[in-house]
Amino acid sequence: MSRIEGRLAKTLLSKPTVVTRAVFWRIPHNSGIEDICLKIGRYKKSAYFSVGEDLETLQPKSELTLVQEEFRALIEFLQESYEPFRQGVKAFIPLEQPFHNENAKQIRALFSLPNKLGLIQFILDNDVIPEELMSGLNQARRVRAVLELQDMLNKNLKESPWQKWFQENSWVLGSQFVRVLEERQIDTQHISDFLMETYDGFLDVVEIKRPEGGMNFWSQTLDHGNHVPSVELTKAITQASRYIYEIEREANSVKFQQRLGGVRTVKPRCVLVFGRSNVWDDEQTEAYRILNSSFHNLTILTYDHVLERARSICGL
Incomplete structure (x- = not known):
């Protein structure tokens, strides 16, 4: 790990001829707010390569710079997806954010399966939907129908x-x-x-x-x-x-x-x-x-x- 003012760098992997590094750096704005960016690059080692050598002195084989919005999205993606993906899960609902809009896609996919009888039996056998939730869903559906009827009566x-x-x-x-x-x-x-x-x-x-x-x-x-x-x-x-x-x-x-x-x-x-x-x-x-x-x-x-x-x- 090496530090330069406003920067924080780390060598991710070092091979005989190339090194992979990641670096954070701050971009100050007149508003007083700072953006934090991430650069990941793979660089050729020079004959006199130094572990703490600045990235600008290295010859890049490839580089990718993520602005703050991209970097934060990457962090969120890694936090939510890495462990389930490592375990072979293709689709999941993160329990720490159960009501995120993205989770609705997974729930709709489950309830869109063509084998409706099998789905119903699975839900009943495993008590997936508790009785009080089922009653609440039925009540909500009926209330929505009443509101729809009121709206329809105002139309020709x-x-x-x-x-x-x-x-x-x-x-x-x-x-x-x-x-x-x-x-x-x-x-x-x-x-x-x-x-x-x-x-x-x-x-x-x-x-x-x-x-x-x-x-x-x-x-x-x-x-x-x-x-x-x-x-x-x-x-x-x-x-x-x-x-x-x-x-x-x-x-x-x-x-x-x-x-x-x-x-x-x-x-x-x-x-x-x-x-x-x-x-x-x-x-x-x-x-x-x-x-x-x-x-x-x-x-x-x-x-x-x-x-x-x-x-x-x-x-x-």
């Missing part, structure tokens, strides 16, 4: 984004539903938005209409002083009732049962999501209660009902 969206949202968040429709079936077709003429399996293994149907596009819930005029469904809502109710009827007609069809994967078809019910209720007055809210009570196999929800139900489930 087509029906496709709404179908995607309900497909991913069927929990908002009630605890009676445990699964969205891949099958949507009832028969050649009738295709529902969702066919659902209930917790007791029976088939129900969900139909949604986008909240925008002039789809009013109530008629613009009263009938004998009463709020009555709009033409659009009446059409949607008729369509939902038709789906229930056609499902009952297919109840004894072996092919239909096979397409449903064994889900039983007995007295199916329908949830219809239609319109908004965020500006209703007390009379309209009461009329909605009366309207829903008149159906024994159909439940009508507005998008605001779905939002409030989701917020309640999440404790918001």
Whole structure:
């Protein structure tokens, strides 16, 4: 190790004709801040080579100078990577910095493995994700879905984004539903938005209409002083009732049962999501209660009902 004012040098390796050295030196600035740079070089030995000889007197075979930012990045890389690499680890998460953005790549790579069932079994067998963390993740996912729903209600969206949202968040429709079936077709003429399996293994149907596009819930005029469904809502109710009827007609069809994967078809019910209720007055809210009570196999929800139900489930 040799010291010159503002410098610190060390011989890394000395061979008969070449020497490898590293040197730190300080670069002062008018601001009072100093940069520290690192130079690594391999040099030819002169006939009168001295161990403490300054680098400038040696003839370089190769040199590399790292400015302060590069040097610090190199230090970080060596601290994080050398020991795992020496032990043969190709990818790792440093526990002293577990929440660094770079670590997300490794976690995503793990959860992107094609063998999902094997991954799930590995997680369960080794208690990789504790129960309280699993609950927290599920709660966070649902809260994010609620915020997304609030944002979507402020936009004029087509029906496709709404179908995607309900497909991913069927929990908002009630605890009676445990699964969205891949099958949507009832028969050649009738295709529902969702066919659902209930917790007791029976088939129900969900139909949604986008909240925008002039789809009013109530008629613009009263009938004998009463709020009555709009033409659009009446059409949607008729369509939902038709789906229930056609499902009952297919109840004894072996092919239909096979397409449903064994889900039983007995007295199916329908949830219809239609319109908004965020500006209703007390009379309209009461009329909605009366309207829903008149159906024994159909439940009508507005998008605001779905939002409030989701917020309640999440404790918001």
